[in-house]
Amino acid sequence: MIGIYGGTFDPIHFGHLRPALEVLQGLGLEQVRFVPLNVAVHRPQPIASAPMRLAMLKAAIRGQPGFVADPRELQREGGSYTYDTLLSLRRDLGSSCPLCLMIGADAYHGFLDWYRPLEVLELAHLVVMRRPGHDAATGPALRKLYLERGSDGPVELESAPGGRILFQQVSQLEISSTRIRDLVTRGLSPHYLLPEAVWELMAREGLYGPVVSGASSTV
Ligand code: ATP
Ligand code: MG
Numbered sequence: 001m002i003g004i005y006g007g008t009f010d011p012i013h014f015g016h017l018r019p020a021l022e023v024l025q026g027l028g029l030e031q032v033r034f035v036p037l038n039v040a041v042h043r044p045q046p047i048a049s050a051p052m053r054l055a056m057l058k059a060a061i062r063g064q065p066g067f068v069a070d071p072r073e074l075q076r077e078g079g080s081y082t083y084d085t086l087l088s089l090r091r092d093l094g095s096s097c098p099l100c101l102m103i104g105a106d107a108y109h110g111f112l113d114w115y116r117p118l119e120v121l122e123l124a125h126l127v128v129m130r131r132p133g134h135d136a137a138t139g140p141a142l143r144k145l146y147l148e149r150g151s152d153g154p155v156e157l158e159s160a161p162g163g164r165i166l167f168q169q170v171s172q173l174e175i176s177s178t179r180i181r182d183l184v185t186r187g188l189s190p191h192y193l194l195p196e197a198v199w200e201l202m203a204r205e206g207l208y209g210p211v212v213s214g215a216s217s218t219v
Contacts, residue, residue: 001098001158003032004089004124006073006082008177009053010046011202012060013194015175019129022170023102024066027127027154032102033070033089034061037080042110047181048207050074059197083116086123098161099124105134112141121149124162132174136167184208 005020012034024032036053040046046053054071061067072088073080082101089099101124103111108128111117130136138146151157151164180190184202187210191199202208 001027001029001100001154002093003027003029003100003102003127004035004070004086005032005102006035006037006080006085008040008043008046009034009036009057010048010177011053011056011180011194011198011207013175013177013180013198015131015173015193017060017195018173019104019170020067020102021064023100023127023129023168026168027100027157027166029066029100031066031068033068035070035073035085038073038076039079041079041081041115042113052201052205052207056198056201059201060195062197081115083114083120083123086120090123096161098158100127100157100166101125102127102129104129104131105136106131109134109138109142112145121145121165122162125151125157125160126165127157128165128167129170130167130172132172181208184210 003020003023005016007016009016020032023029034057036050036057038050054069054074057069061069073085076084086099093099101120103126105128108126111126114120146165149163149165151166153166157164157166175193180193183190185208
């Protein structure tokens with residue numbers, strides 16, 4: 001069973017990484033594939049370039065068994081639709097491999113507005129990670145979908161390639177890329193919100209704002 005973790009990763013931070021590790025271990029996944037998006041379809045475009053976001057992602061996961069950077073959306077023109085990404089993964093991994101699309105609660109709330117959401121749910125299971133500031137309550141349509149498709153654990157997910165929705169308990173870290181970018185723009189250090197190696201890259205490249213003096217020992 002393989003986890004797919006899509007996002008802007010602008011930049012990647014501990015709020016992505018710690019929950020991803022807990023899902024990897026909690027569901028016994030073979031790997032988590034981090035898939036940075038190229039062209040956003042439901043939100044403003046990323047600030048950092050695609051190569052920089054990929055470089056930060058690789059720096060963040062280096063040495064962590066089971067974590068893989070998957071650049072397939074960056075190699076595709078046009079809007080980064082999860083539906084297309086899952087079709088492409090199915091071509092590579094086969095039709096029977098259980099896939100778990102990992103999303104935070106904020107992304108889950110908008111799930112039915114995605115491109116072809118029900119086909120997405122046929123192609124993969126949804127594993128939803130709670131997130132501070134985003135409660136579990138959803139609208140009637142999503143509640144109905146959960147009543148039909150809700151799952152209570154990994155054994156059920158293992159037994160089908162996709163189609164189920166599982167809420168997975170993860171550490172609640174109140175961190176967002178927006179907050180990190182805001183700090184840097186204001187000349188404040190984002191230290192301890194993200195891996196040191198990512199912060200070093202950001203500082204070296206002058207990403208998101210001026211270099212913060214004394215923020216990192218190696219720059
Ligand atoms: P931004 O503030 O730019 O939107 P972000 O921190 O929300 O960035 P994204 O790249 O938008 O990060 O999110 C990618 C995925 O990671 C989404 O499914 C999102 O819900 C999830 N996610 C991000 N931060 C957290 C967190 N702190 N806890 C749980 N899930 C998270
Ligand atoms: Mg976000």
